Amino acid sequence: MRNTLFGLVAGRLGASLLTLFLVSLVIFAITSLLPGDTAQQILGQFATPEQVAALRAQLGLNQPAIVRYWHWLSGFVTGDLGQSASNGMAVAQLINDRLPNSLILAGITTLVSVPIAITMGVVAAMRRGGLIDRLLNLVTLSMVAVPEFLVATLAVLIFAVKLNWLPALSYVSTVDSLGDAMKIYAMPVLTLCCVLIAQMARMTRAALIDQLDSPYVEMAQLKGVPPIRRVMRHALPNAVGPIANAVALSLSYLLGGVIIVETIFNYPGIASLMVDAVSNRDLSLVQACAMLFCGTYLVLVMLADICAILSNPRLRNR
């Protein structure tokens, strides 16, 4: 029946919403447990106690934490994210300006990395134990553990300093042609791809090998089905679910990587906005960005789970 499937997906959706709510509680709790307090911080050390008290009242800091949390959360739902403490602009506006850049970066990275990673994973799984597999295993195992800034530093050194092909910094505003755009995105995308491809290729390989080990593939082998056909027609369709799961899970690593990459290449995205906000201790901006990142992360993990549910034929055909 469709109902079971629908129920499972709806249940997963509900669980994600609940987790997001709990996450917002944690983020709010951490950011309002300040040893100093926001009003003091805004006014600086030389403010008189009266000024601080007045600002506290104005900001609503005298209310109990639960009331403030409610205001904050309802503000979130209605899109009123408060104001940035450092420059007084609306947080929603700041995020709105930067978000598209980050989405483009993430989108291009996904488009580049997914096909490469899946091909690598499939090839490694087909040649299991062979030279290519062992080589890919060593390479991906090493890449998984490499910090993004090492890849970025080496990329800048090679492509910008030694070969002089690419600019070391990204200025999105100066894009005139497709060639310019490619030059700007080349290194950030390359850096992000390295770790991501390694992750995804390993998971794809594991998912496919899981299928190749099952009796029906052995049956096909005994019937004399050639290897390529065995993988493409028999194993791969059954591995699509786990692979989609792996892709969604790996993409959630983008969130961590993008923070480093946007900073190192000066890319005007949401992550560098957040890093600046943390340096300036601009709490409402930090809260908003953190919620955005955590929300995205939860959506990706949820998509991974839903892929796994949907691809399970036992659930689909019941």
Add this chain to the structure above:
Amino acid sequence: MNSLKTMPHPKANTPQRLRHGSHLPVGAPRRRNRRRLQLTRWIGLGVFGFWILVALFGPLLAPHPMGAFVSDQMFGGISAAYPLGTDYMGRDMLSRILTGARYTVGLALVAACLSSLIGAGFGMLSVLLPKWLEESVRRVFDTLISIPSKMMALVMVSAFGASIPLLITATVLSYAPGAFRIAHSLATNLATMEYVQVAHTRGEGRLYIAAREIFPNMIQSVLTDMGMRFVFIVLLLSGMSFLGLGVQPPAADLGSLVRENIGGLSQGAIAVIAPALAIGTLTIGANLLIDSLSTSRATQKE
């Protein structure tokens, strides 16, 4: 972990050549495979051991004090006097890396041990404590696990400022839940084993069962998991330092060294490459070692 869910295979004592999945007694390729595993293990052990030694004795071997201005040249290249060049203020880069490695390795080790201790400790609750308490602990950890580690660290630094105790707290908060999840599922599986039920029937107390029956059987997996956590924590902490939100000057870990010398990148300065490579080799070495250990353990289990 799946292999642990199944009961011990009756044929567990048969030679390992009969591995699961391949029903044919494959001889030659397997053996070759095993030798390669040994190779990655030795590479991993060598590189990781090297960095442990550097963390232990590096500061003693450093030719100059960490903060000493020894050269007039900024971003000096490789020379006999300064084997890794000089940094953006003319300090000896080799000394700074030897000292910085202690922060990177030390902090990550402390944080990884704490995460595993807390995570595995709570993970054994399922054997020790009533159901409702276990459920609520699980809920809390499940919430914490859905906050990416960098987000947790960034939010905490924005609220409390960057200091070493805070960095360790933030790291433990993001990595203990994962350790908990693994330890918990291991403990739950082990709790259904016959020998544990026999101990129950014998009338042993919960603490005895946890300490004598469950713990010795999960310690190896917990240690492997701790190694993985160590790698991730090194990446997280050096990432934070790289953003300028981790270890604060005058102290410097390897991530901070990359950050402060990033200005020399356009000249191709060794001062920025060396610390970045240091972190890379440390994490790659640890990762290769752990992978080879856990793979050979999985092979033994089958």
